Amino acid sequence: MPTAPGCLWVVATPIGHLDDISARALATLRAVDLIAAEDTRHSGALLRHFGIDTPLTALHEHNERAAVDALVRRLVAGASVALVSDAGTPLVSDPGFRLVRAARAAGVRVSPVPGPCAAIAALSVAGLPSDRFVFEGFLPAKAAARRVRLRELAGEPRTLIFYESCHRLSESLDDAAGILGTDREAVLARELTKRFETVLAAPLAELALRVKTDADQQRGECVLLVAGHADTAEAELAEGRRVFALLREELPPAQAARLAAAITGAPRRRLYGAEPAD
CATH class of the missing domain: 3.40.1010.10 (Tetrapyrrole methylase, N-terminal domain)
Incomplete structure (x- = not known):
């Protein structure tokens, strides 16, 4: 048997x-x-x-x-x-x-x-909106690729959660402040549940400066959380255009626009600058 x-x-x-x-x-x-x-x-x-x-x-x-x-x-x-x-x-x-x-x-x-789970533990104490969030894992290690990814996320309305190496944390915060906005609300949760646990909340530029000038904040396991983009309509449009560009590689413009609008909530007319033919 x-x-x-x-x-x-x-x-x-x-x-x-x-x-x-x-x-x-x-x-x-x-x-x-x-x-x-x-x-x-x-x-x-x-x-x-x-x-x-x-x-x-x-x-x-x-x-x-x-x-x-x-x-x-x-x-x-x-x-x-x-x-x-x-x-x-x-x-x-x-x-x-x-x-x-x-x-x-x-x-x-x-x-x-x-x-x-470090991501969920950090979200639970961050004080950022937690009804909808995006877990991004680690940002790319190379600066150019990291900046490209941050630009892709600039319009995201949901709270962003990243893991980051302590060795790249300062550079990533500088890039995030420059691309997502110096005043964007952020939280650094470091060494959660351990002896030197810290949770720092500040605008991105201030948080970047704090980390840069405090070597202790560049050690251990780090979770970075960033508030989503406040302009929901613009965020939907940015996401809609991203999805439209991907669909357009396989589908006619009209069909791609209809699907992108249905998926993201973005206005169909604005996805590629003209009303698609039915």
Whole structure:
């Protein structure tokens, strides 16, 4: 008789304070046959702290493509596997997407064990609008590409959430102030749940100056949140034109304009400067 497939558990782990791990996460990590970890050394220290001796295997951005097939074979054969990242919720700017997709395609159950996430933790204390927001992950490391991406986001009306390397934080804040606006409201959430946790709220130019003149703010794990563009109509038009440009590569102008307007709420007449023919 064939063995029933196992389960891939996607397990959130602490972003700093170890007490933030859930009882269910600990029980899952103890019960599974194998833990796939972004960094086995980092996750090994976490497991030792809680007295867990479940075997570990590496699954990171450099080996994910090669490792997925072997892990899925084990899951299909009935093994249970937990996926963890270095900190927080796996797949949120971390490896794991290919494994989750391959497991689901193979008929394996994939189940979340929810918990900490730096982006959501930062949003919860930022005091910025949280009913609608956009998670952008890391901005491009190179200045030119970073500025292009910021220009694309300049009209976005929703709160923007970025992860940023402490080594690039000052440069990214300068670029954000210059492109999004010096007075745009922003929040820097640094080292959340850790000993030197700080949450600084200020206009972008002021925040950039604060970080530039305080070396302590250029250390640790950083989440940058920026208020959305206040002019909703202009933001909708900017997004509409972006979507129209993409659709126009595959569709006639009239159809592309109608779809872009329906998707974004932008006025159809203004998407490419003239009323499209019906």
